[in-house]
Amino acid sequence: MDRMLFLAMNGAKHVEWQQATTSNNLANVNTNGFKAEQVSFRALPVIGDGAPTRTYVVDNTVGTDMTQGALQQTGNQNDFALGTPGFFAVQAPDGTEAYSRAGGYVIDNAGTLRTRSGLPILGDGGPIVAPAASKVQIMTDGSVVAIPLGESNPTPQTLGQIKLVNPGERTMYKGEDGLFRMNDGSTPQADQNVKVVVGSLEASNVNAVDSLVQMISHGRMFEMNVKLMTTAEQNDQQATQLLSMS
Structure with a gap:
């Protein structure tokens, strides 16, 4: 009876975890650049006499679906998406380098380019800063150009290039803050094959119907x-009654 109760309790615990993961995915169905989380399990045999055919479930992997979401054209030049596999670099709240696909930027009072969530966008030399009274444009290779305003013949100034990386899906993991990092803690080199699509945003890759x-x-x-736990409890009570009668 105890074994049956343990198996049912273990199964319920992992199904509850799956439900929480699916609920989180569904809650982010409209979050730009969101990648659905995946939870997989594996069955292990129960070791012991009288239970050669029984199994229980254990956690196996917690991964991320890296399928690219649909690119939605917005017409806003402050929006950008990645049209190829890869990520762009941002500065995480703890100051370390992290990676994201949630494009779009704003410029703060100091001229720093930041994501819509407030994280500085990084170039090869650190955060990218735009001069005052200038119009910022992002090119397909990630170059950031500033065009001075109020001049008859403005000369574009290259501010830097957004760091675009593509180290491979299996080499990265998704943190609790939604940002991606390298499994070994290293910093990948920029990849020129990663391309930017200006005026678009990448939609979440969560399928609402499937979720x-x-x-x-x-x-x-x-x-x-x-119900299995309830049945195990009822069987235990009935067995106790039979032993009492005997």
Whole structure:
């Protein structure tokens, strides 16, 4: 009875985790550049006499679906997306270099280019800063150009180049803050093959319909495991009554 209760409890715990992951994905269906999280499990046999065919579930991997989301044209020159696999570099709140695909930028009072969430966008030499009274443009290779305003023949000034990287999906992980980092903590080199699409944003790659279906399936699996726990408790009570009678 105890083994049956343990198996059902273990199953319910992992289904609850799956449900939480799916719910988080669904909540970010409209978040630009969001990559769906994936949770996979594997079955292990129960070791012990009388249970050669029983298995229980353990955590296997927590990964990220790196499929590119649809590119949505906005017409806003302050929006940009990556049209190829890869990431652009940002400065995380702890000061380290991290990576994102959630394009679009704003310019703060100091002239620093920041993401819509407020993180500085990094070039090869650090944050990119635009001079006052200038119009900023981003090129397809990530170059950032400033055009002075109020001049008859303005001369464009190259401010730097957004650091674009593509070290490979398996070499990176997604942190709790939604930013990507290298598994070994290293800093990848810039990749010239990563291209920028100006005037567009990358949509979330979460499929809302699939996520809803998964949530329904997870709910039914959770109920089944709870019923198994209830059945195990009832069987235990009935067994106790029989022993008392005997």
